[in-house]
Amino acid sequence: MGGDSNLRDWLKMALKLGLAVTIVIWLLRSGKLDFSLINQSFREGYAWLFGLMILVFQDCISSFRWRWLLTANSNKKFPFQDMIRVTWIGLFFNSFLPGAVTGDFIKLLYIRDLDKDMSKTYLVTSVLLDRILGLIGLLIILGIGTLISYNEVVGLSPQMAGLIKFNLLLFAGALGFLVFLFAPRKFQETLLSLTNYIPIIGEKIHKTLESVWIIGDNKLVLFKCISTSIVLQLLNFGAFYVLSSPFYSTPLDIATLITIIPIGFMAVAVPISPAGLGVGHVIFDKLFGFVGIAGGANFFNLYFVALVFVNSFGIIPYLLSGKKHSLEEAEQFEESVNI
Numbered sequence: 001m002g003g004d005s006n007l008r009d010w011l012k013m014a015l016k017l018g019l020a021v022t023i024v025i026w027l028l029r030s031g032k033l034d035f036s037l038i039n040q041s042f043r044e045g046y047a048w049l050f051g052l053m054i055l056v057f058q059d060c061i062s063s064f065r066w067r068w069l070l071t072a073n074s075n076k077k078f079p080f081q082d083m084i085r086v087t088w089i090g091l092f093f094n095s096f097l098p099g100a101v102t103g104d105f106i107k108l109l110y111i112r113d114l115d116k117d118m119s120k121t122y123l124v125t126s127v128l129l130d131r132i133l134g135l136i137g138l139l140i141i142l143g144i145g146t147l148i149s150y151n152e153v154v155g156l157s158p159q160m161a162g163l164i165k166f167n168l169l170l171f172a173g174a175l176g177f178l179v180f181l182f183a184p185r186k187f188q189e190t191l192l193s194l195t196n197y198i199p200i201i202g203e204k205i206h207k208t209l210e211s212v213w214i215i216g217d218n219k220l221v222l223f224k225c226i227s228t229s230i231v232l233q234l235l236n237f238g239a240f241y242v243l244s245s246p247f248y249s250t251p252l253d254i255a256t257l258i259t260i261i262p263i264g265f266m267a268v269a270v271p272i273s274p275a276g277l278g279v280g281h282v283i284f285d286k287l288f289g290f291v292g293i294a295g296g297a298n299f300f301n302l303y304f305v306a307l308v309f310v311n312s313f314g315i316i317p318y319l320l321s322g323k324k325h326s327l328e329e330a331e332q333f334e335e336s337v338n339i
Helices: 002-030 036-042 047-071 080-096 101-114 120-148 150-154 159-181 185-195 202-216 219-247 254-269 279-290 296-312 315-320 327-336
Strands: none
Touching: 036 047, 036 219, 036 296, 047 080, 047 120, 047 219, 047 296, 080 101, 080 296, 080 315, 101 120, 101 327, 120 150, 120 159, 120 202, 120 219, 120 254, 150 159, 150 254, 159 202, 159 254, 185 202, 202 219, 219 254, 219 296, 254 279, 279 296
C-alpha cells in the first residue's frame, strides 16, 4: 500500500516537472523567454537587492498569519522564531518539489512537535485556510482596484473586458467565502447536522467545517489575517514590480498592474509545478500581451529566480533543526489525516 502510494507520488512529480520543463523549452524556442535578461537586471542598480529584501520580509510576515490561525485553537504561544523557521522549511520544500502538499505536511510535523495536543484535522485546516486567506487578500486588492479603474483598464484592450469580468466574479466569490466564515451559529449547527447524513465522507466534512468555524468565530484573528494577507500581496506586487519594471517597453500605471498581476499570481498559486515554473511564465506572457507589452515571460522569470533563491534558504533551518522530519514522515502524516 505504502509502496503504491510512493510510486504514485513520484509519477505525479515526474509528470508535473515534465510539464514545466516542456513549457520552458517551448518558451525558449519561441523566443518568448530570454535568460540573458537576468544578467541585464543585475546591472539595474539596487533592484535585485530591494526585490530580495521585500521577499524575505514577506516570508517572515507570512509566518505571523499562520501563527494567529494556530493560536485560535491552542494555548501554546508558538514563538515567532520557531514559526519563521518552520515557515521557511515549508517554503523550501514547496519550491523544490512539484506540488505544495509535501512541504505543507513537513512543516505541520514541526508544529506538532510544539503542540502535540492539536488535532491533525485542525492542523491541516489551518494550512488550508492560511492559503485561502492569502488568496482572499489578493482578490480584495484585485476587486477594489478593478472597481476603481474599470473604464480606464477596459479601454486598454478589448481583451481586458473579459478579464475584468472574471476578476469581479472572483472578488464576489471571496466575499461569499468571508460571509460563510461569519455564518450564524444556528446555520452552522444546521449544516453540521446535515453532514451526518452524508455517507463515507460525512464525518470528515463535519470535522473540517468545525475547524473552519473555530477561526470564523474569532473575529479579531480573522481581521488580522485578512489585513496581513493584503499587506503580503502588496509586498509581492512590489517585489515583482521592482525586478521587472526597468524592462517595460511602455510604463504601466498602478491600476493596470493591480488588474493583471493578481491573475498571474493566482495561476501560480495552483501547485502544478515548483513555484509556478513554466505555468507562470506562460500566464504572465499572455497578461502583459493584453496591454501591448512583450516579455511577460521574462518578467515572471526574474521574479521566479528571486523567489526560489529566497525560499532555498529554508534548507538552512532544516539542516540546523535538532529533529529533521523526512519526506516519508510527511507522506505518512498525510495518509493518517482524517480530513
